[in-house]
Amino acid sequence: MNSIWSDHVQGVMTLYLSRKLRFDDIFFAQYEKLFNLDHNRDLIILEIGCGPGALAESLHRWYPKAQITAIDRDSNFISFAQENIAGIDFLEGNATHLPFENDFFDVTISNTVQEHIEPSAFWGEQIRVLKPGGVCLCLSARKGIHCSAPCLKMTNEEKELWDSIPIGR
Numbered sequence: 001m002n003s004i005w006s007d008h009v010q011g012v013m014t015l016y017l018s019r020k021l022r023f024d025d026i027f028f029a030q031y032e033k034l035f036n037l038d039h040n041r042d043l044i045i046l047e048i049g050c051g052p053g054a055l056a057e058s059l060h061r062w063y064p065k066a067q068i069t070a071i072d073r074d075s076n077f078i079s080f081a082q083e084n085i086a087g088i089d090f091l092e093g094n095a096t097h098l099p100f101e102n103d104f105f106d107v108t109i110s111n112t113v114q115e116h117i118e119p120s121a122f123w124g125e126q127i128r129v130l131k132p133g134g135v136c137l138c139l140s141a142r143k144g145i146h147c148s149a150p151c152l153k154m155t156n157e158e159k160e161l162w163d164s165i166p167i168g169r
């Protein structure tokens with residue numbers, strides 16, 4: 001039982017509702033372009049550090065043919081997702097030791113998780129479970145990573161905040 005994130009950082013509903021807004025259908029066209037995934041394929045997708053499941057829930061609507069598994073080490077997030085979101089396999093587990101065989105997934109995806117996990121384990125495990133030629137999608141709020149998708153455009157206030165923080169801190 002691990003509930004560090006949901007007890008001390010962001011509660012279940014705070015994270016779920018804020019991500020429901022971030023991954024609302026009004027942004028679908030922009031995410032679709034950004035992800036560039038083939039709708040005609042029966043993709044096998046893994047979301048790493050899924051929290052309470054809002055991104056996986058949207059992916060399930062946007063890619064109905066895909067088989068989606070989502071993993072997080074916080075038990076409260078996984079219990080909430082299992083009870084409230086249908087059609088996705090939610091698992092409690094550690095991104096640094098993924099409980100999957102090599103070369104299994106077509107796509108791995110994460111949203112604001114990469115900055116919290118030791119890089120060689122975070123990337124190494126995804127490379128291991130991705131099929132050769134698979135796609136690793138990493139959405140990040142880290143300063144220095146830029147994306148021109150309009151849905152991720154910063155407000156002036158956010159830009160001022162990030163500009164005030166030295167890189168590498």
Ligand SMILES: C[S@@+](CC[C@H](N)C(=O)[O-])C[C@H]1O[C@@H](n2cnc3c(N)ncnc32)[C@H](O)[C@@H]1O
Nearest residue numbers: 005019049050051072073074094095111112113
């Ligand atoms: C900023 S939250 C983002 C959650 C989710 N991706 C979202 O956007 O709602 C970071 C998440 O990473 C999870 N996490 C951190 N380290 C992890 C690890 N080693 N294995 C699995 N999950 C981890 C936390 O429990 C938390 O849910």
